[in-house]
Amino acid sequence: MSKSPHPDQRYLIALVNNDAGVINEIYKKCAGKVKSFILFNNGSADDAEDIFQESLVDVYNQAKYKKLELTCPFEPFLLLVCKRKWLNEIKKRSILPVTKSDDSLLHVGEDTFEQAELLEKQQEQTETFLKAFEKLGDRCKEIITWSMKGEAQEKVAETLGVTYGYLRKKKSECMASLIKMVQNKL
Structure with a gap:
């Protein structure tokens, strides 16, 4: 066929x-x-x-x-x-x-x-992801960007001036928002 x-x-x-x-x-x-x-x-x-x-x-x-x-x-x-x-x-x-x-x-x-x-x-997926990423707040963008650099989370937390626990919680929330926007096509 x-x-x-x-x-x-x-x-x-x-x-x-x-x-x-x-x-x-x-x-x-x-x-x-x-x-x-x-x-x-x-x-x-x-x-x-x-x-x-x-x-x-x-x-x-x-x-x-x-x-x-x-x-x-x-x-x-x-x-x-x-x-x-x-x-x-x-x-x-x-x-x-x-x-x-x-x-x-x-x-x-x-x-x-x-x-x-x-x-x-x-x-198309990359464009959707980038559009969703741009809609995030500045702090979420900063946390996700730093986290994607492959550095240890402890170091990222120190660089951003936050506690390790806060970073993990905030990163989780930011990623959830990002995923939700991507799944809903924004």
């Missing part, structure tokens, strides 16, 4: 037909995220442009010559292709063995679509 194409298949059709308007839309939606990922992972703005462009060409070739059909949203799929391409590039630059040849880099199977869907869900 095969899945039917995702409505975002229109992006692949636009690439194949060189539809400038929709290709512009792809750049607006995705280029900034790719740039952020690559800059965060030891790359430059030029690297980001190159990887994004190469990935679009790869996706275009898959769509035109191998009849690629999306069964997931386009954006996380493209971001996953870019991420794989950049990680491979980092390995090449560090003269480590490259794990994937360029041919297999864009091997598209159900696992690729599943990973792209998972990536999209993770992004």
Whole structure:
């Protein structure tokens, strides 16, 4: 049983037909995220442009010559292709063995679509978490931020100028509020 194409298949059709308007839309939606990922992972703005462009060409070739059909949203799929391409590039630059040849880099199977869907869900969850976190009071944000740094709670309590017991109780209350907001989608 095969899945039917995702409505975002229109992006692949636009690439194949060189539809400038929709290709512009792809750049607006995705280029900034790719740039952020690559800059965060030891790359430059030029690297980001190159990887994004190469990935679009790869996706275009898959769509035109191998009849690629999306069964997931386009954006996380493209971001996953870019991420794989950049990680491979980092390995090449560090003269480590490259794990994937360029041919297999864009091997598209159900696992690729599943990973792209998972990536999209993770992004949504992260956004929900960050929105909920921002709604917390300053003291809760401070306690959670310090606690997430991996320091011993005794040290966190000392740094924040509170007792260990107060910190544990307050952290528990803050986390409960945060979890409740996330579960209720704010």
